[in-house]
Amino acid sequence: MKTAGSIESHAELAEAGREFYRRGWVLGTSGNFSMLSSREPMRICITSSGVDKGKLDETGFLELDENAQIVQGFGSPSAETLLHLTVYRALPKVGSVLHTHSVWGVILSDVFLKGGAIEIKGYEMLKGLSGVTTHEHTEWVPIIENSQNYDALSAQIEALLHDNPGIHGFYLHRHGLYTWGDSVAEVRRHVEIFEFLFEVVGRALRTT
Amino acid sequence: MKTAGSIESHAELAEAGREFYRRGWVLGTSGNFSMLSSREPMRICITSSGVDKGKLDETGFLELDENAQIVQGFGSPSAETLLHLTVYRALPKVGSVLHTHSVWGVILSDVFLKGGAIEIKGYEMLKGLSGVTTHEHTEWVPIIENSQNYDALSAQIEALLHDNPGIHGFYLHRHGLYTWGDSVAEVRRHVEIFEFLFEVVGRALRTT
Amino acid sequence: MKTAGSIESHAELAEAGREFYRRGWVLGTSGNFSMLSSREPMRICITSSGVDKGKLDETGFLELDENAQIVQGFGSPSAETLLHLTVYRALPKVGSVLHTHSVWGVILSDVFLKGGAIEIKGYEMLKGLSGVTTHEHTEWVPIIENSQNYDALSAQIEALLHDNPGIHGFYLHRHGLYTWGDSVAEVRRHVEIFEFLFEVVGRALRTT
C-alpha cells in the first residue's frame, strides 16, 4: 500500500482542493478531502469543517483516529468525516477519498433518482476509472437519500460497499459525490472523469 | 459585533470583487460591495460608481455616512448605495452587503416573477446559508420589481426586511442579487451558495 | 476627444485581447481590435491578421492610414480593417472598435435573423451601454448578412450607421460582433455588456 500520508500527498491534496474550487465543485466551503496516514492503527488526514477550499493549505487539515477524534491539528471535523472513515474501513486498498458538490451531479441525482443510480455507459472516458479497460462498460453510481443523520448514513454506506465493492463512487441525493482511489492522484482523476461524464450525460438528456 | 472595517476585511472585499469578476458575476463595472466600518455613527465602506471590479483595490472604495455623504475617498457613490444603507439599518447584525449580477439569477428572476420569489428547497448546499442546518429547508428569495427610483426601492426593501428578517437575500427583477452576512467571509459564501443553487435550479427547469 | 493612441491605451487594448481570449470570445486567431491614433489625418492602430489573441502584445499591432495602408509595424492587415475604418469615419466620437466572436452571439444572429436585429430589452445591464440611463430601454443590434466582399460590407455598414447613429454595435450573421466606444475602457465594457446579455437572452430562449 502507498504511504498516502506522505508530505507530497498532503500538498497534492491541498492543490486538488484549490483547483476543484476554481472549477466550481467545492464552492461555499462545501466538500471534504481526506487521505489515509496509517491503516493500523487507522489515522486519516481530513479537511476541517468550514474551510474555504480556494485557499486550502496544510493548516486546513486535521489528523483523526478511527473514532473521528482529533490526534493533531486545530479546528473541528465535519460531520461527514464518518462517511470517509466508513469508506476506508470497507475498502482495504483505498488511500484517499474526495467529496465534491457539482451542478451537473446534483441535477443527475434528481433525474436518475427513481432508478437508484446514475447510469453511465459507452464512453471512452470511463477508462479513466481504475480497472476499467474498455468503453463497453456500464458504471452505476448509486444514489443515496440525503440525511443529516450521519450514523445512519454510515451504516447504509457500509452495506452498499459490502454489496458493491467494485463501484467507484456514490452520490448523496441533491448533495454531492463521494469517490476514492488508492492515491490522491487516482481519486483526483476519478473526480475529473465523473464530472466530465456527468456533464455529458446531463447535457445529452436535455435536462439543462 | 465584528469590526468589519478592519484592514483585513478591506483587502478581503477587494479580493472577493476580483474573483467574482473572473466568474462573470460583476461584468461591465456592474455590482457593488460594501462593509460596515462603524454602526454608531453609521459609516460604510463601498465601491465607487463605475469601478472595474476585475481590478478592484483599496482605491476603489469610498467611506460614507448614514446619509450617503462621502466621509473619505475620491469618486462618486452609486445610486444603489441607498439599498446597502437600508440593509444595514434594517438588520442589526449585518457587517457586509454584496450586490452581483449573474446570468442564471437574472433568468430565474423572470421565471419565478409571478410567484414573487425564487424558491430553492431540498439541497444540501442550502446549509451554506447562515443558520440553515438541514437540506430540508426552503429558501425564498423575494423578487422586487426593478426601478431607477432608489428612494422608492429603499422604502420597499425596508418593509420587506421588516416583514422577513430571516431571508438571506432578495433579487431585483432582471437586475441582480443583494445578499449580506455578519462578515465579508460570510457574505462571500452566501453569494457562492446562491449562484450555485441558481444554476442548479435554472438548468433543472430547462430554462437554459 | 481623447488621445486614444496613447501608450496606456495601447497596453490596455492588448490586455483586453488576452482577457477576451481567455473567455473564449476571440479563439483561433479570430477577432480584431483597433483604436484611433489620430483623426486628422486618420491613423488607426489595429491587430495584424492571424495574431493569437491569447498572447497579444504591442508587436501584434499595425498603424494604418485612412486607406488601410501600413504606416508602421510588421505583418499584414486583416480584410476586416475596412469595417473598422468605416466605423471611425461614420461616428466622429469613436476612439476604439472591437470585433469578437462568441458562441451565444453567433447563435442569436441565427435566431433573430428574420427580424433583422437581436432585440434586448428590460435588463439593468443595458445601462452599461454608453448613454443608456434606464433598464426600460430596447437595444437593437442589427444583423448584417456575412460576406467575404469587404468593400460591399463597408458600404452597407456606412449606410447602416448613417441611418442608426445611436446603436452600440452590429452583428455579422454567424460571424461576430462589432462594437465601439470613445475609449478602450468604454468599448471593453460594451463587449462585456453585450456578451452577458447575449447569454441571458440565448439561455432564456431555450436555444441552448
Add this chain to the structure above:
Amino acid sequence: MKTAGSIESHAELAEAGREFYRRGWVLGTSGNFSMLSSREPMRICITSSGVDKGKLDETGFLELDENAQIVQGFGSPSAETLLHLTVYRALPKVGSVLHTHSVWGVILSDVFLKGGAIEIKGYEMLKGLSGVTTHEHTEWVPIIENSQNYDALSAQIEALLHDNPGIHGFYLHRHGLYTWGDSVAEVRRHVEIFEFLFEVVGRALRTT
C-alpha cells in the same frame, strides 16, 4: 517542411496541453499530443500514457520510431500512438497531431452518428481551418465507431484519409477528436476552431 521537432515546438506543445487541460478538453489524463521530429526516418514526439496534461512539460514526452518503439524518454506510449502514426503516414504535410476529449464533441458524435459525420457549415470561424477561405464552406468531421482494437482502427483511418485527404479531423464516437496541421500553432488553432463550432452547433441543436 517545418522542422516540427525543434525545441520551440516542443515547449509549444506542452503549453497547448496545459491550456487545453484548463479548458476541460483533456481531463483525467485523457488526450494525446504529438509532433513530427523527422519524416525520413519517421520519428515522432508524443505524450506518454497516463500523463496529467495540466502539468505537461518536456518530461511527459517520448520519441518513437515508425513502429511505435521508444527511441528516447521514459514511460510507455499510449495505444492511440498508432493512430497518430497513421495520420503522419497518410498526410505528407502534417507536422503535428492533437487528440482531445470534449463535452460538446462527444455529444455531437452521438447526435450525428447516423449521418456518419458532424456537419458544420456557414460559419465564419470555418476560415480558421487551413485552406478554407469562405464561410460558405461545409466541413464534414467523419465519425468512426470507437474500438479498443487500435490495429483495426488504424486500418480504417488509413482508408478514410486516403479517400478524404481534404478533411481537417475525424471523431471517434463517444471518445474524442483527432485533428492535425503543418505546425503546432496550426493544429492548436484547429482544436480551438472545432471546439468553438461544436459548442455552437450543439447549443443550437438544443441537445444541451
